[in-house]
Amino acid sequence: MSKKLAGYGGLGIILLIASFLLCLGIGAVKLPVMDIVQILLHRIPWIGDAITPTWSPAFEQILIKVRLPRIILGMLVGAALAVAGSGFQGVLRNPLADPYTLGVSSGASVGAAVLIFFGIQYSLVGAWTLPLVAFFTGILTLWGVLSLARDGGKIPTNSLILSGVVMQSFLGAIVSFLTAMSKGTVNEILFWTMGGLSFRGWSYTLMLLPYVLIGFVVIWSCARSLNILALGERQAAHMGLHVERLKLVTLIVSTLLTAAAVSVSGVIGFVGLVTPHIVRLIIGPDYRLIIPLSAIGGAIFTMWCDLVARSILAPIEIPLGIVTAFLGAPFFAYLLYRNKKQRNGGKV
Template sequence: MKHKLFVWGGAGILLLLLSIVLSLSMGSAHIPVSQVWRILLHQLPIIGQHIPVDWPVSSEKIILQVRFPRIILGIIVGACLSLAGAGFQGVLRNPLADPFTLGVATGASVGASFLILFGLQFLWLGQWTVPIVAFLSGMLSLLFVFKLAGIQGKFRVETVILSGVVVQAFLGSIVSFMITLSDDVINRIIFWLMGSLALRGWDFSIILVPYFLIGLMVLLGHGRVLNLFALGERQAAHLGVNVDRSKWIVLIFSTLISAAAVSVAGVIGFVGLIVPHLVRLLVGSDYRLILPLSVVFGAIYVLWADTIARMLLSPQEIPLGVITALIGAPFFAYLLSKNKKASNT
């Protein structure tokens, strides 16, 4: 287990670092990779002093003030969404569960759109208002989904996704309704909804980081419990797991990090569904591996999706959610058919 985590985790982190540097060099103003390396190293203490400045100031500004914050935000958003997906899939024992199929993301976007519509984004708690309201409305929709799927307080795993899709459609129409209600802010809600990392400075990363770290610690601590859940809830209870408590902790913290990601970057689909699935194909069913590796690979996935989003029709931006779905859906179909073939032979 540790060996596998070391190998895959190491490979993932290397790939992530490489992707950051490559993505930093890409954009309307081309900056060579070697220069990106030197600009980055120059920022480090001690080593930085030994690197002579041989690049134009504009390059440094573009890298550090425009591209870098955006890339970091993409990384954290990707990590949040795929970690949340892995958490939902583990606790519901359903590979189709993710923040979107469960209606959590749309629920969170109802709360956030409401604030944007009435211009209340900074009321009460300043910059923390949107994530908290998004979390509450996301949590409410999750509870509603369970209520719909549930029988006598215990929900049936099979019907959860079905209820999720219904609730998501309903909440989606509420968001659309809010968009039609107001003409002057229409573009802001729509563009935010489609998912974008453009023009989001360091502030957004700073809002997201505490949510991500708390969620990360709690969920990584539940890896073994999710493994026991895979054997069935009764088995887990007999092995000493407090089933109901663990289930709700994982659900609440997965909702928290998805809502935080949605509130800063809008609805970015397919990340929470595909990344844990891909990781599972690589390393097997052990959640002690799936959870941390989903964080790394989710970060890489969104980083590249966002790079494509800003490069493809440059200088025009494509909404990030469009790219993740455009790559994600066919990739998911490929995984499914490959899985089917593997289990048939």
């Protein structure tokens, strides 16, 4: 297990760093990779002193003030959504669960939209207000979706997806209504429904960081228990697992991760679905591997999607949520198709 983690984890981190440098370089102004590495190293205490600046100050400004915060934020958002997705999938034992399909993202966005509509996003507890309220509306949504979907103690895939869709359309309507009613803040609410990373700056990145770190550690520490849960709830209980406690912790922390991501970047769908799936296809069903590798994978996936979003039609920027949906929705359809095929014993 640990050998596999070191191998694939190492590979993932190399990919992550390569993508990171590439995405930093590509944009309206092309930055050479060597300059990027030097500028970044220069910022690190001790090592930095050994490097003499040979780059133009404009490059440094673009890198540090514009691209770096955006790309790091993208990585954090992607990692948060992917870890939340693997948490939901593990605890619901359902490969189609994800913050977006479960409606949790939409739920969180309603909370955010209401706050912005009334202009009170900094009341209560300052900058923490938005993520907190988003968390509460997100968890309420999750509760609603799960109780709609539950059928005699079990949660069948089909009814889970249906309940997610129902919830999403309803909540989407609320957000659209608020968008239609508001005047000055139209763009800001609209932004939440489509998702994006532009103009966020370092303050958002720093706000998200603790959520992602803590959430990741908690979910990863549940990995072994999630493996046991894959045997079925009753059997897991027979093996000494506190099933209800595990479900509660995983659902709450996954929702918190989702809400934190949504409150800085709006609704970005399918990251939490696509990433754990691809990871699972490569390394198998062990959550001890799926969770850390999904975090890396989610970061890479989001980074690339954001690169597409900001550069493919430059200077026009496509909202990030639209890019991930373009990629994710067909993938979701493919998974449904494969699921059906498996159930029918190979026939469609």
